[in-house]
Amino acid sequence: MKQREDVLIAGAGPTGLVLALWLARQGVKVRIVDKTAGPGTTSRAVVVHARTLELYRQLGMAGEVIASGMVNPGINLWVRGKRRAHITFIDAGTDLTPYPFILVFPQDRHERLLIAHLEQMDVKVERETELLGFEQHDDHVQVRLRGPAGEETCEARYLAGCDGARSPVRHQLGAHFEGGTYDQLFYVADVVACGPPADGQIHVSLDDADFLALFSYTKDGLARLIGSIREDRVAPDRELTFDDVSERAIRGLGVEVKQVNWFSTYKVHHRLTEHFRHGRVFLLGDAAHIHSPAGGQGMNTGIGDAINLAWKLKAVLHGDAADRLLDSYDSERLAFARTLVETTDRVFTFVSAEGGFANFVRTRIAPLFVSAAYKVEGVREFMFRLVSQCMLNYHGSPLSSGSAGKVKGGDRLPWAHGAALDNYAPTGTVDWQVHVYGRASDALSSWCHHVGLALHVFDWERAHEHAGLARDAAYLLRPDGYVALADPQARPEGIRHYFREIGYQRFTG
Template sequence: MRHDVLIVGAGPTGMVLALWLAKMGVSVRIISKASGPGTASRALAVHARTLEFYAQAGLAEAVVTEGFQVGGVNLWVGGERQAHVALDETGARYTRYPFLHIYPQDRHEALLAERLQAAGVTIEWNTTLVGFEETADGVIAHLTLPDGREETAEAAWVAGCDGASSTVRKVLGIGFPGGTYEQTFYVADVEAKGPPMNGELNIDLDSADFLAIFPLDAGARARLIGTVRETDAEAGQMTFEDVNRKAVESLKIEVTKVNWFSHYRVHHRVVDRFRKGRAFLLGDAAHIHSPAGGQGMNTGIGDAVNLAWKLKAVVKGEADARLLDTYEEERIAFARKLVGTTDEVFSLATSDGNLARFVRTRILPVVAPFAARIELLREWVFRTVSQLEIDYRGDFLSEGEAGRVRGGDRLPWLDLGEGRSNYDGFGDFSWHVHVYGYAGHLLEDWCRANGVPLWIFPWQTDFEDAGLARDAVYLVRPDTYVASAAHAASTEALDDYFRIKGLKLPLV
């Protein structure tokens, strides 16, 4: 059987891509060389932007209910808490999810697999991609099945969501430049007592050994993510006792039980290309970096959401194939920026150099308490870490400006009261037009004739605070980014946008 999309890899990135495509009526086949969903809770953090995407697919409520909400972040230097940021206060005007959400990856993957099954897609575990070649209208993939038999599979497109050692990337011959951090990362799930066991995220920047303490509940359990320098003779031999005293002594943490401990080296790399012919790279197959900011899994999910609606449009004949070029354009720029930023921040936090140590131990204790009280700075940090700040300004699909909102921006989220928001209608994965104020009959007729949902929100002064312009027309993409922003309700401009971008009307 020929499928529209063959997805290689069934971690969160691959499963989100499969789920989004299935919900949009695209035929998918998803395989994984793993024996089943992960049993180790590697990635923990689910950021606000990911939860917004999950709300579109009816996933957010389950994730939020099952996980643990972190409402604040603390910065420790010299054994003392130097700064505190309340996330729920900082982010409440930007999103329905103003917190850092802890949801262990093993439970996360199990939920995604369950929802995929309900959508009629069965993950084929213990199935390995050996290689593939491109044809005039698709790809022919060579698979090894669980019983050792070989099979040839056909698909129109292939998506490599198969991790840092991606077979898809190797078959394509795409470079993966970057480097490896000198430090060894360790991860420990512990039960403990002490001041940082407060149900919030705690970060210690005292020494060159970085340590972040992610709560797993309100105070009894936590995950320690830290770094330590190993000699060649010590490589692969580390135990928790080797890092316990140095890593947690200054924070007065008393570890009573270690439930899981692992250590590994981390790379920082971005591929040269996110697409080659009929194949795409997503998630760790395309970019890897320090785990300290909890960005990796969320970035891979963002890749999947960005590509899914574009693949659907091309598969269903709603757009020219050139739409798929915008996946690389939009996501590779962000990946390079993210890897560069996390590398710089992590290097400063872990450097043995005199300047870096002076900044951490002398400058930060003085500056951090004042910086944490600056509202604009707190909000910027929240928007950046939660990935609400990602935009595609200046890219092919992004046009215009109205108010402070430009084409390529994430549509500002608005609390409309009584549990309602302007994001409530995006569950159909379609294009939408938003007007805050008066729309007019011409625009209403155009939207009706072209199958584009029109949302008209009576004007409120709070909308201007969010950057929106009164009576402006915002054309919103299926992933809730603004495609076009214009002050005048010109239906000709909307026609031109769809024609120039290779998108076909009416939408069906």
């Protein structure tokens, strides 16, 4: 008989690698293939947000990722060679997350780090291996692959398509990928830069001539440039080079480019498939949704897809939960992706619009508005929550229930900044757990011990109240750190009922 894997992953970008890591960490048999000969060699996606770092902490990776990247503590907006606005993430995010910054970590380095961790779990990416097709059956997916040794047929309980915007998995499913392409042509370049903006922060020029953003990712001047190219500068009879990029915006930032290591042009797309689950086949990352680079959300969203799906696959594969649990991957992540595509579309349209009125709003009104709004604490916090993905919630999910204090089922667990014990420390595991801030009843303690559900009790502090948590309430946390159930009464029967409702048998004793 053919060996049957639990999960076959097609695509070894960050989304596929994180999915493999989380599955392997949970004891799931995983196989990951990629048609390329090796990991990427260019920076591509460079932004890692706070919520992703929080999730990496559960794998014990956050510190290593931060040490490997460049902490960018703020964003600066420039117009005509002058800094017009400055946003400091530390001011906005200190009370919200252990990671109040944007980390710039080039994708090629990011992938190599993920691969190294995966290999420590005895899982290796099978390179130069292409998915040719697949057939779904009642209890497995039969997949045809072509690798260095020729063609083979293998079986897996589930197939995950993490194979990019041109996803062969999505194409074979016949799934639509509705959306469009923006008119503007953009460029991306990895450069060695010097000058005041090469200071470890993010700099954005909103000049009416060009849009330009600079992201430093090392202290010795390595940086990413992203910029727009106006139609009148595009020559149809030859390939563009960095020399063709307007110097006006670059000079406006005061950046001197000493060396260009990579340069490419591209069009920006915004597309979304109609379902992320198709029986035993799932779509994740760019295979399911692509959007503008505004806010650096793409890779982080794909990683979020992977983590959302991984714990649910493990539960079903290990017999802890019914198959219908997997439907929540589709509903939870599709709703977020739809909102994200709409939001980034509006932002991208604003920063790239041409014309006199658009230029006036972007260069005169926007910097003043941002500077004024950012002085208001509530606005500052909202902006950071939005960009960092700490605002993401699953309120409408069938897996979300109850409320206690300001926390609802579906919320990300609030971080209690300044508490004596870090309430994020216990989330360094990939499993369900219960948090109580104050006193846990004997009945709750006894029941959690009986069913093998981890219970963490924190002495009540003002930091917990400030975070919106309720005293003596029970917060049931999913393996991905989101609140599944918030019960102000902290009743074991309430938690037991919750698990029965979602078809999760493991903790119904």
